Amino acid sequence: MNKAVAIFGLGVGLLSFSVWGDNGHSQDFELGVVSAQADAANSGTTIAINKDNFSTYFQESGDASYDQQNGVVNLIPDKSPNGVPVAGMTYLSGNMDMNKSFHLAGEIEIQPGFSGSTYSDGIVFAFRPGDPTQVGNPGAGIGVGGIKGAFGVVIDTYYNGVGEIGRSQSDPIVSPYISFFKNLSSPGLSSVSSNIIHSSYAKAMIDDRESHPQGLRYGDFKKGNLLPFTISYDGATKQMSYSLTTVDGRHYQGTHDFSQEVSGNTGMNLAISSGGEASQARVNLLVNSIQFSAMGVVNVDYIDEQTGTKLPESSTLKGD
Known part of the structure; x- marks a missing residue:
């Protein structure tokens, strides 16, 4: 049986090498190395996430937890009637390539707290530069408040x-x-002593010709109301x-050009977060599917030079 040692790296090209088999004879191979960043159309760099492999790519922090059997991220539990601060986040453990496309499909459920009268602070889907654990x-x-360069979608409750x-x-x-929102430097806002990040960058809603905030109803949020939601x-x-x-068939949609925010930040991470204190609720996200392309992905193909067939040692390697 022939055994190979892989040589790989970022870039585009072919490497040739020989492998000595158990029979004492050598066999020549070519190693095809294809950079994900060099070939934006290469579908092999797309990573598909579902409930079964979600924990491979996402991590939870704070009060968040993941139920793999049901594919549900509980971002925050309902701690009413105590009204203690709660905050939770699930985040992509590496950076995605913002020069490639992304899609998320799931369902949102907000179970009101305090006997059905409060709905948490909301839920944020934030694309952020820098440290994914921040x-x-x-x-x-x-x-997401305080993080320079963050943008995305918010459901504010x-x-x-x-x-x-x-903050905001x-x-x-x-x-x-x-x-839609983006964090803007806003030094003139009211001061807060309990901030984690001491920064003037605050969440600002986008209201322009492209998109604007759209009003929902508190009646949309109750236990068992799973609201289909997508980001593309x-x-x-x-x-x-x-x-x-919504469960009664109202449909909300929006589109915005984030070219300015992405410029210079082609590698970003995704964080989904929620929180509450005086406004308590149980906030759940059912994960159906996520597709993204990781930064620094290399596809490695082992090819038998004599037959031209791809060997089973082919693999995808992740960077960043």
Whole structure:
């Protein structure tokens, strides 16, 4: 039986080498090395995530936990009637390539706390540069406040009429609502002493010709109401789209161009977070599917030079 030792690296090219088999004869091989960054159309670099392999790529922090059997991330538990601070996050353990496309499909469930009268602070789907383990500021920041360069989609379920530094600008409409957001430097907001990150960057809702906050109903959120939700991102155009459907059939969707935010930050991570204190709830995300391309992926193919057939040692290697 022939045995091979792989030689690999980022880049594009072919490496030739010989392998000595058990019979004492050598056999020549070519190692094809294809860089994911060099071939944006290479579908082999796409990683598909479902409930069974979710824990391979995502980690939880704070009060968040993952039920693999049912594919449900419990971002925060309901700790009412105590009203103690809760915060949870699940995050991609590496960076994704923002020059390639991304898709998330799932279902959101918010079970109200305090006998059905509070709905947490909301849930954030944040694309962020830098350290994937970084937890943003809580409260109105919903786990993303204070992080420079963060953007994404927020479902806001607690109205904050006053902006807080390092957390969030004031809500543009009465909650609940769904909106795109991006973190902006906002030094003039009210000070907060309990921030994790001492930064002026606060969550700001995007309201322009492309997209604007869309009002939801508190009645949309109750135990057993699973709301289908998707986020799609086009790596070529840098446009992001979301869709949310309520149990009574109302459909919300939006699209926004994040070219400016992605520029210079082609490697970003995804964090999904929630929190609450005075506004308690149990916030769940049912994971159906996620497709993304990791930064620094290398596809390695072992090819028999004599037959031209691909050998079973082929593999995909992840960087960053």
